[in-house]
Amino acid sequence: MEFSGVSGMLIMSLSYEEFSSQAREFQEIAESLDDGWRLKGASDGKHYLYKTQYYTPPQVLNPCNADCSREQSVGATDSQVRESHEDGQQTFVWEYNIVYSVSYEVPALYFNVFKLGCAAPLSLDEVWDFCRLFGAPFGMNAEDLWSTVTQQEHPSTGVPNFALHPCNTQRMMQHLLNSLHFEKKNYLITWLSSVGPIVGIRMANAYCPAL
Amino acid sequence: MSVPESTEAPMEPFRYTPFSSQIDLHFWHKLSDKKLHELKLCEDPVEFHAEYEVNLNIKDAVACVSYDSFDVSAGNSRVYRLAGKLLNKNSIETFKNCDKKNLLETSMNEIIANIKSGAALEDPNLLNRILLLSYADMKKYFFYYWCAFPSAMLNDTQHQLGSVIPVSDRLSDQNRERLAKNVGNLPFALINKTTFERCPVSKMKDDISGTHYIVFADPSSSETNAGWPLRNFLLMTAYHMPNETSDFEVIALRGTPRTFFEKSKIFSVRLLKVTFEEPGWIYVGYERNEKGQYGPRLANLSHCFDPLVLAQNAVDLNLKLMKWRLAPDLKLKQISEMKCLLLGAGTLGCNVARCLLGWGVKQITFLDNGKVSLSNPARQSLFKFADTHNGGRPKAEAAAAALKDIHPGLNVQYTDLKIPMPGHAVSANDVEPVREAVEKLEKLIEEHDAVFLLLDTREARWLPTMLGARHDKMVLNAALGFDSFLAMRHGTLKNKLGCYFCNDIVGPMNSTKDRTLDQQCTVTRPGVSFMAASFLTELFATLVQHEHGNDALPDNAFNDDADELDRNERDSPNNVLGLAPHQIRMFLSRLHFMTPNTQRFSMCTACSPSVLSEYGNSGFEFLLRAFNEPDFLEELTGLKEMQRMVDDMDVLALGDSDNDLSP
Numbered sequence A: 001m002e003f004s005g006v007s008g009m010l011i012m013s014l015s016y017e018e019f020s021s022q023a024r025e026f027q028e029i030a031e032s033l034d035d036g037w038r039l040k041g042a043s044d045g046k047h048y049l050y051k052t053q054y055y056t057p058p059q060v061l062n063p064c065n066a067d068c069s070r071e072q073s074v075g076a077t078d079s080q081v082r083e084s085h086e087d088g089q090q091t092f093v094w095e096y097n098i099v100y101s102v103s104y105e106v107p108a109l110y111f112n113v114f115k116l117g118c119a120a121p122l123s124l125d126e127v128w129d130f131c132r133l134f135g136a137p138f139g140m141n142a143e144d145l146w147s148t149v150t151q152q153e154h155p156s157t158g159v160p161n162f163a164l165h166p167c168n169t170q171r172m173m174q175h176l177l178n179s180l181h182f183e184k185k186n187y188l189i190t191w192l193s194s195v196g197p198i199v200g201i202r203m204a205n206a207y208c209p210a211l
Numbered sequence B: 001m002s003v004p005e006s007t008e009a010p011m012e013p014f015r016y017t018p019f020s021s022q023i024d025l026h027f028w029h030k031l032s033d034k035k036l037h038e039l040k041l042c043e044d045p046v047e048f049h050a051e052y053e054v055n056l057n058i059k060d061a062v063a064c065v066s067y068d069s070f071d072v073s074a075g076n077s078r079v080y081r082l083a084g085k086l087l088n089k090n091s092i093e094t095f096k097n098c099d100k101k102n103l104l105e106t107s108m109n110e111i112i113a114n115i116k117s118g119a120a121l122e123d124p125n126l127l128n129r130i131l132l133l134s135y136a137d138m139k140k141y142f143f144y145y146w147c148a149f150p151s152a153m154l155n156d157t158q159h160q161l162g163s164v165i166p167v168s169d170r171l172s173d174q175n176r177e178r179l180a181k182n183v184g185n186l187p188f189a190l191i192n193k194t195t196f197e198r199c200p201v202s203k204m205k206d207d208i209s210g211t212h213y214i215v216f217a218d219p220s221s222s223e224t225n226a227g228w229p230l231r232n233f234l235l236m237t238a239y240h241m242p243n244e245t246s247d248f249e250v251i252a253l254r255g256t257p258r259t260f261f262e263k264s265k266i267f268s269v270r271l272l273k274v275t276f277e278e279p280g281w282i283y284v285g286y287e288r289n290e291k292g293q294y295g296p297r298l299a300n301l302s303h304c305f306d307p308l309v310l311a312q313n314a315v316d317l318n319l320k321l322m323k324w325r326l327a328p329d330l331k332l333k334q335i336s337e338m339k340c341l342l343l344g345a346g347t348l349g350c351n352v353a354r355c356l357l358g359w360g361v362k363q364i365t366f367l368d369n370g371k372v373s374l375s376n377p378a379r380q381s382l383f384k385f386a387d388t389h390n391g392g393r394p395k396a397e398a399a400a401a402a403l404k405d406i407h408p409g410l411n412v413q414y415t416d417l418k419i420p421m422p423g424h425a426v427s428a429n430d431v432e433p434v435r436e437a438v439e440k441l442e443k444l445i446e447e448h449d450a451v452f453l454l455l456d457t458r459e460a461r462w463l464p465t466m467l468g469a470r471h472d473k474m475v476l477n478a479a480l481g482f483d484s485f486l487a488m489r490h491g492t493l494k495n496k497l498g499c500y501f502c503n504d505i506v507g508p509m510n511s512t513k514d515r516t517l518d519q520q521c522t523v524t525r526p527g528v529s530f531m532a533a534s535f536l537t538e539l540f541a542t543l544v545q546h547e548h549g550n551d552a553l554p555d556n557a558f559n560d561d562a563d564e565l566d567r568n569e570r571d572s573p574n575n576v577l578g579l580a581p582h583q584i585r586m587f588l589s590r591l592h593f594m595t596p597n598t599q600r601f602s603m604c605t606a607c608s609p610s611v612l613s614e615y616g617n618s619g620f621e622f623l624l625r626a627f628n629e630p631d632f633l634e635e636l637t638g639l640k641e642m643q644r645m646v647d648d649m650d651v652l653a654l655g656d657s658d659n660d661l662s663p
């Protein structure tokens, strides 16, 4: 963690070692809370946090854009099966990744959203509708956070993801530092509890008693 | 053993929530990679696995296939694993034609063999399998796939008893804690109903129906059904149990170990003993697709994997950000769907094209008749040294190719065409080619929404100006001086603004004979073309976004004389992108801007009613006269008459062709 003045602004960065150790602690808390975050090691040896979350909105917000084709029927009718989504409710799958941004020396949030059963992720417009929904109760200015969204390849898996671009992270952390009781050992948690809600990440208070 | 007499309604079959496969991008990405580098044309089955969890709080029983699904060693205590086989086919035909029934039967027969041999008693993980049949069309990034979770069914051998009850109705918190502790992270267990001790699964060979719970990790959260993994476990139970009929209580573990699976349910099931030799067994387990049919799914991942689509998305995303952040009322589609015709592929043409690309414009047509010369690449931003070889590549073609290189998703066309001009006489031999050129140009103008005049002579602008007015197109025009530029939009009948020629009291003549600065863009300060191109493109975007579009009136409050801007007007929703001036004139040496408006001129040689109706009546014959007869247009419009009247007044108007009057 560096606090150095550049053009009159404090710079708040996080080294990979700090990220890695905080990610490990984070994962331990998550495990104790059954919060689903997993620490994964990519082929490049770098760690990242990963979580899949399922969300069934009150009504179907978005249609799935994947094409389907049909073929001949297989097997006879199974009288012992009852499909779960016969009530028309659609479940969405959110995949979150917290990766380390080497160029910005901060954590970065990557994500994709799928309709359950569809491999093709939702478009940004569709995701955007969700995020307005998520952000509203927190009084969050979704536009502000979303102004940094880009589509980028996941640095470890190479799969295209939406990403909250880390260019603003240091500045945001600086604001938080000024306004909150904030300790550097809680960098990752503080950051995630700030940007997470907009994409539907809820953080239990137990992650950080100090907050 | 007696089958209980059913005096009441017939017994309900015991029902299961099937697995829903959730195969994510990472997996397809990995599979593509594997196919290219490892599998190649091999169709042998590949080992992989899916995972399921018990606290997802959704009704679906999700089987995830993901990034590390090929990684046999990866593991996590919170998830349960389904081992499986991937059968990736090389063609859509082999995918379609392979015997799917046989695949399912073969896999289920292995499971039955493991049940019979007792192997599955020792390792219940052998009971559940995932089959994934796939075909990857790597050109289109289409992935066809079909999952199966093999099981088997014999009618009237599994019945639901009574209703499903919450675990808390039966077990105290303390007992639930003991249960959770003794089950650990096993997918299946037999738990003593009083001691909550776990006994080996093989103990089901004894009659344990009254003494033990069957416990399983349930990926479903359905109120009425048990999750799919239980199905084959109950088949094994029905095979090994000593009695012809037994009733079991099954605890479906749901929730989290931390809270001792607080959401668990207890199901009651009556099983009839089976041998798998009975007639009437059917094999089940193929997943339905999104339409609810038994059929494969197609994952179209072109927008994730196809570099062309990704590039397009990236352009669009940039623009969307602008919309979200700064201009929520921005209608990006209106801009990106504009078909733009760029007349001239020189410095202005190249730079306007680059700017349009930034706005997400997808259809651009270049028109030029020049060739790329050695002096061009330095200033004309789409050309390279190589384009100058062999006498030079045609500019329109080279510019189109360069644009396509930058953004392959564009629809870029080009036409090598010389625009006929007044004062450039057409010889008898040239009449037909010129007629063709006119027809081609008029057709292009008709086909496009916006016409950009980026030509280096004044008279070359005459015909497209006239045709643009005739077809009521959006016409944008840029002209360069040595250290000045003009960027303007041509007026319409509604807004009564002028065109490029409306200011003139002389008709367009052959200016190349005696060039003046304002018409010659090769002798300009290098930055001027970039500035003019960007002002013109932004004017275009502003106009497209304007409530009144091409008919928008300019805001008179905004000119260099008025230092007070009407802020309300500026911020009004009519003008998403702000002001849409008629003309922007800049003088670089003084860093001076002007945004003058000029009226449509009734004697204009390009847009006046007399010219337009004459073209309408006489067509090409009229044009020929305009090309060939020096004063024809001026006589037609009455300009000549006016000139005679004011001759003595020594008019110092725009004077850019006064020399042309002398021979």
Ligand SMILES: [Zn+2]
Pocket (backbone or CB within 6 Å): B498, B499, B500, B501, B502, B503, B600, B601, B604, B605, B606, B607, B608
């Ligand atoms: Zn005019």
